[in-house]
Amino acid sequence: LTGVEDETGQPISAMTILSLLERVAGIIDNVQAGQQRMEERQLELENNIKNIQGDVLKLAKDHTTTNGTVEKLLQKTRKVSANVKDVRTRVEKQNVRVKKVETTQNELLTRNKFRVVIYQG
Amino acid sequence: LTGVEDETGQPISAMTILSLLERVAGIIDNVQAGQQRMEERQLELENNIKNIQGDVLKLAKDHTTTNGTVEKLLQKTRKVSANVKDVRTRVEKQNVRVKKVETTQNELLTRNKFRVVIYQG
Amino acid sequence: LTGVEDETGQPISAMTILSLLERVAGIIDNVQAGQQRMEERQLELENNIKNIQGDVLKLAKDHTTTNGTVEKLLQKTRKVSANVKDVRTRVEKQNVRVKKVETTQNELLTRNKFRVVIYQG
Numbered sequence A, B, C: 001l002t003g004v005e006d007e008t009g010q011p012i013s014a015m016t017i018l019s020l021l022e023r024v025a026g027i028i029d030n031v032q033a034g035q036q037r038m039e040e041r042q043l044e045l046e047n048n049i050k051n052i053q054g055d056v057l058k059l060a061k062d063h064t065t066t067n068g069t070v071e072k073l074l075q076k077t078r079k080v081s082a083n084v085k086d087v088r089t090r091v092e093k094q095n096v097r098v099k100k101v102e103t104t105q106n107e108l109l110t111r112n113k114f115r116v117v118i119y120q121g
Helices: A015-121 B014-120 C014-121
Strands: none
Touching: A015 B014, A015 C014, B014 C014
């Protein structure tokens, strides 16, 4: 006989096979729907990643700019600091000269007062 | 009867079932191919993410270094600014002394001129 | 006859169809397991991306802060540099005055010495 039977020789109706096939189709539908969802999320992830890459690139450029400014500031500050030391040294040298002028002036004043006294004597 | 029939009692040929199975196989092949593609893209995404994580980590380190330099610059600039104020104060004090010396000198010059006149008289 | 037969008219046993369905079920199981794994990895990727986005956002904020500090430093340094130039100019003007006072004092000293000689004569 060419009838469709199961292992135990029981006949299997076409309905059983068709309902099995239907269940398979249902499962595959679910799998395909899941795959569709995952593909959409994967596209979202790809877009997120591209955005992040753009953000990181921009941030890296901004950082390079900032770093360049900081480098210039370092040099500028060193220069200004050297200028301050230079001015301070000049002020100190000038201070020595002002002190000397003051001392000599005091001596001159003392001498002049003495003379004034002589004249008046 | 053990014959394979559909709901309406019509016989279903093995060919119909086999062709349904073949269609199922074709769909599953597509699903597997899609899954394969998605796995490859997922690996790409993972690599992209790893690269981005590396970039972000490097950027964070660079930023920490730059920030450290900026902190030092802030302190250095405060120090230089304080030094400038200090030098300015010394210059101002010196200015008072120079003015005093100038005034006294002018008085001395006036007195000396008077004397010179006396002598010449 | 309603028997299930293949193309060549050979009977197809229910076993053949059931074993084909079983193979299909096995393949679908694999596909579903693969999909499950990919979904888990996709969630991981999403979490990784969220973490990276957080890191990048924090880094961007930190960079903005650092950049703001650098901007202030630039202004401060320009101000300090201008102050140094100002002080330097004052020191230079003072230098001219100190030199003049020194020169006049030397003249006064010379004159005074002459007079002292006169007196003593």
